[in-house]
Amino acid sequence: MILSVLGCGWLGFPVAQRLVLNKFTVKGSTTTDTKLKLLRQNGIEPYHIQLPGSLSDATVETFWDTDILFLNIPPGRRNREKLKQFPSVVGQVIEKCISKKKLWLIFASSTSVYPENGGITFEQDAKKGSASSMSGEVILEAEDLISQSGLDYTILRFGGLYGYGRHPIHHLSGKNNLNDPLKPVNMIHQTDCVNIVEEIIHQNRRNEVYNVVSDGHPPRNAFYQAAADYFKIPAPVFIENGGKDYKIVCNKKLKHDLMYTFLYPNPMDFTP
Numbered sequence: 001m002i003l004s005v006l007g008c009g010w011l012g013f014p015v016a017q018r019l020v021l022n023k024f025t026v027k028g029s030t031t032t033d034t035k036l037k038l039l040r041q042n043g044i045e046p047y048h049i050q051l052p053g054s055l056s057d058a059t060v061e062t063f064w065d066t067d068i069l070f071l072n073i074p075p076g077r078r079n080r081e082k083l084k085q086f087p088s089v090v091g092q093v094i095e096k097c098i099s100k101k102k103l104w105l106i107f108a109s110s111t112s113v114y115p116e117n118g119g120i121t122f123e124q125d126a127k128k129g130s131a132s133s134m135s136g137e138v139i140l141e142a143e144d145l146i147s148q149s150g151l152d153y154t155i156l157r158f159g160g161l162y163g164y165g166r167h168p169i170h171h172l173s174g175k176n177n178l179n180d181p182l183k184p185v186n187m188i189h190q191t192d193c194v195n196i197v198e199e200i201i202h203q204n205r206r207n208e209v210y211n212v213v214s215d216g217h218p219p220r221n222a223f224y225q226a227a228a229d230y231f232k233i234p235a236p237v238f239i240e241n242g243g244k245d246y247k248i249v250c251n252k253k254l255k256h257d258l259m260y261t262f263l264y265p266n267p268m269d270f271t272p
Helices: 012-021 033-041 058-064 080-100 134-147 190-202 220-231 252-258
Strands: 002-006 025-030 045-048 068-071 104-110 152-158 160-162 187-189 208-212
Touching: 002 012, 002 058, 012 025, 012 190, 025 033, 025 058, 033 045, 045 058, 058 080, 068 080, 080 134, 104 134, 104 190, 134 152, 152 190, 160 190, 187 190, 190 208, 190 252, 208 252
Parallel strands: 002 025, 002 068, 025 045, 068 104, 104 152, 152 208, 160 187
Antiparallel strands: none
């Protein structure tokens, strides 16, 4: 079995490493030449791919000869023009996949496709025009292109990512006057992300959409205070407001279908 990982970053790289251990032939892409050696050292066939230009690059054509493509490219947040172009780039990737052969496309999506104030939120609650951000809207548009492509697909809507050198506290540490102290967090640890991608492939869960978030949803103020204490950095300061019908992303479908038990069920379980 051959797996191509388009985007060997913080999530894609450990996914590639895991599937190498599972005796897959794994191809991985990076946008930086310096990372090519690292991929090769980990048993991953390295490719330098920059979208959309590399889609017509004959030197990386063999990257697309695969059974499964794990599409793990973020749309970006700050660059509005890049955001607008994201569905088009995904569409070109889909065309490339169709031109090669009928493969299975696994898409790393996001819970930002949901509205902020939806209460208990299920997979069917994502609606065009109601996402929590522009990033969520373009990701939802990309999802639609994938689900309508005729390819086998699986869409994984990951919550906030944390673990092994990554935690949102590092962006909020010491900030003041933050809103929504009671807003529940929807997080997922890197190890659970990798385990779930592995299980999706092992169990052949095709043509499905899953929320990939851990069980616990502590309020922001408690979550960030605990993280600040753990990392021994200043905690953010929240304004005393709240009481809205915040979203809590439900993972019931994922747990039922995969019979999956989270290694880190509570986002208050920290790792360095």
